[in-house]
Every structure is written in structure tokens, then in C-alpha cells.
Amino acid sequence: MPEQLVFAMEVFLNxxxxxxxxxxxxLGFVLIFKASGIFNYAQGVMALFSALTLVGIMxxxxxxxxxxxxxxxxxxxxxxxxxxxxxxxxxxxxxxVLFAWIVQxxxxxxxxxxxxIILFMATIGxxxxxxxxGDLMWGxxxxxxxxxxxxxxNDWIDLTTYNIFDYxxxxxxLDIVATVIAALLVAALVIFSQYSKEGRAMRAxxxxxxxxxxxxxxxxxxxxxVWSVAGFVALxxxxxxxxxxxxxxxxxxxxxxxxxxLMLGGFTSIPGAIVGxxxxxVGEKLFExxxxxxxxxxTENWFAYVLALIFLVFRPQGLFGEKIIExx
Amino acid sequence: MLDNAEGYVTEDGRKIGGVVMEMKNITLRFGGxxxxxxxxxxxxxxxxxAIIGPNGAGKSSMLNVISGFYVPQxxxxxxxxxxxxQMKPYEVAQQGIARTFQNIALFEGxxxxxxxxxxxxxxxxxxxxxxxxWKGKAEREEVENREKAENIIDFLEIQHIRKTPVARLPYGLxxxxxxxxxxxxxPSILLLDEPMAGMNVEEKEDMSRFILxxxxxxxxxIALIEHDxxxxxxxxxxxxxxxxxxxxxxxxxxDIRNNQAVIDAYLGVAHD
Numbered sequence: 001m002p003e004q005l006v007f008a009m010e011v012f013l014n015x016x017x018x019x020x021x022x023x024x025x026x027l028g029f030v031l032i033f034k035a036s037g038i039f040n041y042a043q044g045v046m047a048l049f050s051a052l053t054l055v056g057i058m059x060x061x062x063x064x065x066x067x068x069x070x071x072x073x074x075x076x077x078x079x080x081x082x083x084x085x086x087x088x089x090x091x092x093x094x095x096x097v098l099f100a101w102i103v104q105x106x107x108x109x110x111x112x113x114x115x116x117i118i119l120f121m122a123t124i125g126x127x128x129x130x131x132x133x134g135d136l137m138w139g140x141x142x143x144x145x146x147x148x149x150x151x152x153x154n155d156w157i158d159l160t161t162y163n164i165f166d167y168x169x170x171x172x173x174l175d176i177v178a179t180v181i182a183a184l185l186v187a188a189l190v191i192f193s194q195y196s197k198e199g200r201a202m203r204a205x206x207x208x209x210x211x212x213x214x215x216x217x218x219x220x221x222x223x224x225x226v227w228s229v230a231g232f233v234a235l236x237x238x239x240x241x242x243x244x245x246x247x248x249x250x251x252x253x254x255x256x257x258x259x260x261x262l263m264l265g266g267f268t269s270i271p272g273a274i275v276g277x278x279x280x281x282v283g284e285k286l287f288e289x290x291x292x293x294x295x296x297x298x299t300e301n302w303f304a305y306v307l308a309l310i311f312l313v314f315r316p317q318g319l320f321g322e323k324i325i326e327x328x
Numbered sequence: 329m330l331d332n333a334e335g336y337v338t339e340d341g342r343k344i345g346g347v348v349m350e351m352k353n354i355t356l357r358f359g360g361x362x363x364x365x366x367x368x369x370x371x372x373x374x375x376x377x378a379i380i381g382p383n384g385a386g387k388s389s390m391l392n393v394i395s396g397f398y399v400p401q402x403x404x405x406x407x408x409x410x411x412x413x414q415m416k417p418y419e420v421a422q423q424g425i426a427r428t429f430q431n432i433a434l435f436e437g438x439x440x441x442x443x444x445x446x447x448x449x450x451x452x453x454x455x456x457x458x459x460x461x462w463k464g465k466a467e468r469e470e471v472e473n474r475e476k477a478e479n480i481i482d483f484l485e486i487q488h489i490r491k492t493p494v495a496r497l498p499y500g501l502x503x504x505x506x507x508x509x510x511x512x513x514x515p516s517i518l519l520l521d522e523p524m525a526g527m528n529v530e531e532k533e534d535m536s537r538f539i540l541x542x543x544x545x546x547x548x549x550i551a552l553i554e555h556d557x558x559x560x561x562x563x564x565x566x567x568x569x570x571x572x573x574x575x576x577x578x579x580x581x582x583d584i585r586n587n588q589a590v591i592d593a594y595l596g597v598a599h600d
Contacts (some may be wrong), residue, residue: 203448213417215426215447216421
């Protein structure tokens with residue numbers, strides 16, 4: 001097999017793995033958008049915030065220690081204990097549910113029936129507010145996150161591919177784990193929304209508020225639930241990205257990559273978010289591999305957006321989005 | 329006059345029970361506009377009760393008060409003899425008051441069956457964990473709810489479109505699906521907001537038949553709003569007539585036909 005093709009295959013696989021992470025973030029967007037029509041700009045910051053909280057809890061960091069120390073002149077930073085990863089994840093999840101409740105109770109309950117652009121602006125405000133809160137609570141330095149996920153090159157794949165192609169593929173164990181977890185998460189979400197009572201109620205609210213009320217569904221409860229689920233998805237994404245490249249504030253920028261993913265997949269489709277993420281992941285890696293050297297590289301920065309632009313022109317509802325047909 | 333506890337027997341021999349819901353001196357305002365002015369009436373167990381009136385008389389507002397979508401400024405709603413505290417629409421629905429809408433509020437993206445199944449949401453009590461492992465209560469409930477849904481679908485003769493997304497259905501069938509969704513929750517009171525609006529004669533006949541059948545078969549108490557006088561007179565046991573937010577008549581269709589105020593409201597009188 002020609003060498004170039006083997007390289008391309010490796011790039012393709014790595015692209016798939018990167019795409020899974022994009023898809024995870026995009027998934028959080030889709031959930032909230034479907035259920036409440038809110039485009040949640042803060043989804044990426046939620047991933048950052050949940051990862052920060054997780055690290056903080058695991059390390060036994062004192063939240064708001066900077067403020068506490070400044071006000072009381074103390075020098076406390078740590079409680080002096082370490083919380084096991086699983087327990088810390090559960091506590092972080094509880095924090096995200098609390099966050100969902102606060103967001104619903106103090107922001108979006110007052111904005112019911114407002115224009116989408118107003119809701120969108122509210123989420124932008126929320127994003128920067130949450131980023132500030134995360135900074136104040138846990139500090140702004142880059143943190144290492146290790147919840148015990150395997151990391152480093154997968155020797156089996158390396159060896160197997162070496163025997164076949166005379167060239168060992170570099171596939172990170174973490175990427176494989178991320179892929180498996182993302183697949184499980186998506187399966188769980190689909191089953192939840194299709195077959196559970198709460199899922200049915202969620203779809204009902206997404207479809208028609210008035211009708212949902214008339215069959216006895218509390219909009220408020222469903223919205224809190226959806227924000228909680230989005231918080232959970234953000235936490236999973238935060239763990240994956242945090243483990244891969246450290247918990248840092250640039251994490252919130254991955255939210256922007258989710259935009260082209262959504263344009264591709266459609267804003268209302270869970271499978272769309274997944275497929276869109278994979279296409280962007282693979283596309284940008286392959287493009288960089290094939291075309292990058294000719295144009296001086298760094299195509300990964302813009303490839304996704306150009307692809308999204310092309311999609312907007314030819315298929316504005318995305319691959320899986322609901323086609324909007326106006327009857328006249 | 330009727331006794332509160334005891335019912336009466338209709339002309340066609342159905343027995344009507346005691347008062348299920350009573351509206352007492354309801355007044356509803358939107359800013360300076362008075363939509364409903366000091367109206368009282370009751371709905372009895374097992375009867376078909378109609379609210380009629382010309383456009384803008386406040387009929388839909390009345391229905392929205394009953395179903396909790398509007399909160400009246402004055403007056404009291406008594407449900408099963410108890411004064412009802414201020415409630416959200418979903419809480420009213422959970423109490424067993426189901427409704428349909430004038431402009432149809434269905435879940436357009438779901439199939440007919442899924443739409444009807446949402447009517448059973450409040451009958452599901454099993455926890456998420458139990459649902460996840462699909463054992464015991466969750467399984468029993470799902471089977472039972474599915475059975476109820478299929479029964480209603482059969483009853484309203486919409487089996488052939490069970491799996492069709494609602495968005496693709498014609499208007500008349502959508503109305504029927506909405507009725508099915510309301511009915512499947514086994515409501516104490518079924519509120520129908522213009523069930524025959526925008527239908528052709530054939531569809532109207534079908535719908536009238538279904539309303540009568542539902543009342544007959546399940547003994548469902550029905551309160552409906554309708555424009556079409558002919559239909560109302562044929563269907564209902566007792567009629568409330570509204571005009572400009574006020575009650576101008578209340579009684580059997582025959583009483584209403586001979587009520588001068590009603591005749592004036594519908595035909596118009598010279599004001600001089």
C-alpha cells in the first residue's frame with residue numbers, strides 16, 4: 001500500500017476521534033435548543049466550569065479562596081483532603097443540576113416568550129458570567145485533570161498496524177475511551193428521550209408548549225431537567241478535553257467549533273450533532289494533511305467554518321435538521 | 329331549579345349526576361377590557377354542556393379560565409365541591425381536566441400514537457431507574473398505557489394513521505387526534521374549544537357522532553364551545569349563552585331557542 005494512503009488512514013482515524021469531542025459539545029447545544037429554542041452560547045463555558053469544579057473538588061481546593069483570603073486576610077487554599085474521582089464526578093453533577101435550577105429560576109423563567117435573539121444574548125451574558133465565576137471560584141491557572149482514564153499510545157493498534165502496513169498508527173487510548181463513552185452517552189440519550197416518561201415530556205415541550213401544558217407537563221421542570229442533562233453532557237466533554245489538554249480557559253473556545261458542527265448536522269438533531277462532529281473532525285484533519293502543505297498550513301482554524309458556510313448556502317437546515325416548509 | 333346534589337334525566341333518557349364544576353361570579357379583565365363579567369354556571373357529571381355566543385363574547389376566555397390558562401381577577405372555581413386554589417395549566421390537567429384547542433395544539437413532529445401516548449404522561453408514576461431496567465411497575469404501566477391509547481385510537485377510528493406524523497394529516501383528522509389525546513387521560517371533564525371550527529359538513533357530522541359516542545360510552549363530562557348553533561342544539565344537554573362577556577341565557581336547548589335576549593344577540597336588534 002502506498003505510504004501516503006497509510007498516513008491518510010491514520011489521519012482519518014485521528015480525525016474521527018477529534019470529531020467525537022466536537023460532537024459531545026454540539027450535543028449539549030442540540031438538547032437545549034430542541035427543548036426550549038434557546039441557542040445556548042454558554043455550553044462551552046459549562047464544559048469548562050464543570051471541569052474546573054471537578055478538579056477543584058478532587059484536589060480539595062477551597063472555592064473562592066482568593067476572595068476569602070483577601071477579605072479575611074487568611075491564607076487558606078486547600079481543605080487538605082482528596083476526593084476520589086467517582087465521588088467528585090457525582091458532586092460536580094449535583095453542582096450542574098443546581099446551576100440548571102438557578103439559570104432557569106433567575107434567568108429564563110423571566111424571559112419566556114421573548115425573541116430568540118434576546119434569549120441568545122442572555123446566554124452570552126451567562127457564558128461570560130460563568131467564566132468569571134469559574135475563575136473566582138477555582139483560580140485561573142491551567143490544571144491537570146486525571147480521573148483515571150487511560151492515556152498514551154495504544155500499543156495493540158500500533159503493533160497490529162505495524163505488522164500490516166510496516167507503519168504503526170498513533171492512536172491515543174484516551175481518544176478510544178472518549179469515543180466509547182460518547183457512543184454510550186448518545187445511545188442513553190436517545191433511549192431516554194424516546195422511551196422514558198421524562199423523555200416523552202421533554203419531546204412534548206420541544207414540540208409545542210401549549211399542548212404540553214394541556215397534557216399536564218410542567219414546562220419549568222422539563223427545562224431544569226434539560227439544562228441538567230446539558231450540564232451532564234458538558235461535564236463529560238469537560239472531562240475528555242480536560243484530560244487531553246489540561247483544564248484551561250481556552251476550553252470554552254471549543255464551543256465555537258460546535259457551531260459549524262451544528263450547521264452541518266442541523267440544530268435539532270441528536271444524530272446530526274454526532275455525524276456533523278465526525279465530518280468536521282475528519283474533514284479538517286484530512287484537509288490539513290492533503291491541502292495544508294500547499295497553502296502553508298493552519299487550515300484547521302478555518303476549514304470547519306468554510307464548510308459550514310457552503311452548507312448554509314446549499315442546505316440551510318443541515319444534514320438532519322427539520323426542513324422548514326411554509327404552507328401558503 | 330335543579331338541586332345541587334341530585335341530577336336530572338335528559339330527554340333521551342340519560343341520567344345526569346351532581347355538580348362537578350362550578351364557576352362562581354367569574355370576572356376576567358385584560359387591562360381595561362372586560363372579557364368576562366360576573367358569570368356563574370355549573371357543569372354536571374355526565375352532561376354535555378355548551379357555551380355559545382357571537383364572536384368576541386368571551387367563550388374561549390371562559391374555557392381558558394376553567395383550564396387554568398387565564399387567571400380571573402374575581403370569582404371562584406369550585407371543582408368537585410372544593411374551591412380550587414390558583415393553579416398552573418399543567419396542574420389543572422393533572423387534576424383531570426383535559427382540553428383541546430381552537431387552533432389545534434398537537435405535537436406536530438410526533439406520530440399519532442406518540443401524541444396520544446403523551447395524554448397518558450400523568451398516569452405514569454414509575455421512577456427513571458425502574459424505567460431504565462424495564463421491570464415491574466414501569467413495564468406494567470407502559471403496557472397498560474399503550475392498551476388504553478390503542479383503545480381510544482380504535483374508538484375514534486384513526487387506526488390507519490397510527491404511525492403517521494401529525495404534521496402530514498389533514499385538518500379534520502388533526503382535530504380527531506387532539507380529541508384522542510385529551511380523551512386518553514380519562515378526564516373528569518373534557519373541554520372542547522370549537523371542535524368543529526373550519527370543518528366541512530361531513531367532518532362536522534363525524535365529530536358530532538364522536539362527541540356523543542364518547543359521552544355515551546365513557547360517561548365523560550364534556551364542556552364545549554361552538555359557533556354552529558345547529559350543532560350545539562343537537563348535541564348539548566344544557567347551554568350557556570354569552571354576549572359581550574355577560575351571561576344572557578342558561579338552560580336546555582329548547583329554553584335557549586325561546587330566549588328573547590339570545591335571539592336578539594344573534595339576530596341583532598335596533599338600538600335606539
